[in-house]
Amino acid sequence: MQVHTHIASLRAARVQAGRVALVPTMGNLHDGHVALMLEAAKHADTVIASIFVNRLQFGPAEDFDKYPRTFEADREKLATAGVAHLFAPDEATVYPQPQRYYVDPASGQTDILEGASRPGHFRGMATLVLKLFNIVAPDVALFGKKDYQQLMVLKNMVRELALPIAIVAQDTIRAADGLALSSRNGYLSATERAEAPRLYQQLTALANAVRNGASNHAELEAVALAELAHHGWQPDYLTVRRRTDLQPPQQPDEALVVLAAARLGATRLIDNIEI
Numbered sequence: 001m002q003v004h005t006h007i008a009s010l011r012a013a014r015v016q017a018g019r020v021a022l023v024p025t026m027g028n029l030h031d032g033h034v035a036l037m038l039e040a041a042k043h044a045d046t047v048i049a050s051i052f053v054n055r056l057q058f059g060p061a062e063d064f065d066k067y068p069r070t071f072e073a074d075r076e077k078l079a080t081a082g083v084a085h086l087f088a089p090d091e092a093t094v095y096p097q098p099q100r101y102y103v104d105p106a107s108g109q110t111d112i113l114e115g116a117s118r119p120g121h122f123r124g125m126a127t128l129v130l131k132l133f134n135i136v137a138p139d140v141a142l143f144g145k146k147d148y149q150q151l152m153v154l155k156n157m158v159r160e161l162a163l164p165i166a167i168v169a170q171d172t173i174r175a176a177d178g179l180a181l182s183s184r185n186g187y188l189s190a191t192e193r194a195e196a197p198r199l200y201q202q203l204t205a206l207a208n209a210v211r212n213g214a215s216n217h218a219e220l221e222a223v224a225l226a227e228l229a230h231h232g233w234q235p236d237y238l239t240v241r242r243r244t245d246l247q248p249p250q251q252p253d254e255a256l257v258v259l260a261a262a263r264l265g266a267t268r269l270i271d272n273i274e275i
C-alpha cells in the first residue's frame, strides 16, 4: 500500500488506478472501517482510503484534540484489507489557509438530530468530503449507515451538486453484544462499556414494537428515553423517523429508521436501526 501525504502524489497515483472507490475515515480503525474497505473492493479496481481528523466538523467543546490517532495500527489494517492507496494528509495540506468556501447542507437536514446537538458539524463534514472528492475523483465512495444522517446529507450533496460519484452504504458492524463499533467506544470505562449495549437494546425493542404494528411512537420513544436515563445515560434524542429525509413519519407505509444519540459519562454514542 502506498501512503500519500500530498495531493499531487495522490493525484499522480490516481491516473493509473482505473475505477476508484474512496473510503474516507478519521482513523483509529476498527472492523466497521475494515468492512467498508472490503465492500469497496467489490465496486472498483482500486480502493483508496483516507485518514484525516477534520477539525471543521468538531464543535469547540468537542473531542478534536483527544480524538484517538493510531496511524501505524491503521496503516497495517488498511494494507491487510487490500487498500492500494492511503491518503493521509496533514492539516496544512487540506487547509493551507482558513477555509472560506463551504458546503452548506439544507437546513432542514442539518438542524435536526445530530445537527441540533452539533451545530456546524454537517457543514464541516460535507466541506471536507467534497474536498476529498475533488482531490481523489473517485467513481464510488462508501459510508457507514452508523452515521445515518451523514449518509443522507452526502447522498443529497452528490445529487444536488451533480457529482459523478455513486454513494454506497455499508451496514453497521457491531460487537457481539450489539454495541455499534466506534472509535469513541475507546473512551468508555469498563463499567460504561458493560452498560453501552443498552442503547442498541432500546433501539431494537422499539424497532420490534413498530414492526409488530405499534403506532404509538411518541410513547415508545418516551419509554426508551426513560430507560436510558434510569441507567445513567443523558440522551439527546431517540426517535422514529422516515428514512428518506429523517423527518417525522407522515404516512402509514413509509420506510422508517429509529435513531438515537446519548451520552454515557463523557462519551457521546450514536446508533440507529432501520425498521
Ligand code: AMP
Binding pocket: 024, 025, 026, 027, 032, 033, 035, 036, 142, 143, 144, 145, 146, 147, 170, 171, 172, 173, 174, 180, 181, 182, 183
Ligand atoms: P469515522 O472514522 O468515524 O469518520 O468513520 C468513517 C466511516 O466508517 C464512516 O462512513 C462511518 O459511517 C463508517 N463507520 C464507522 N463505524 C462503523 C460501523 N460500526 N459499521 C459500519 N461503518 C462504520
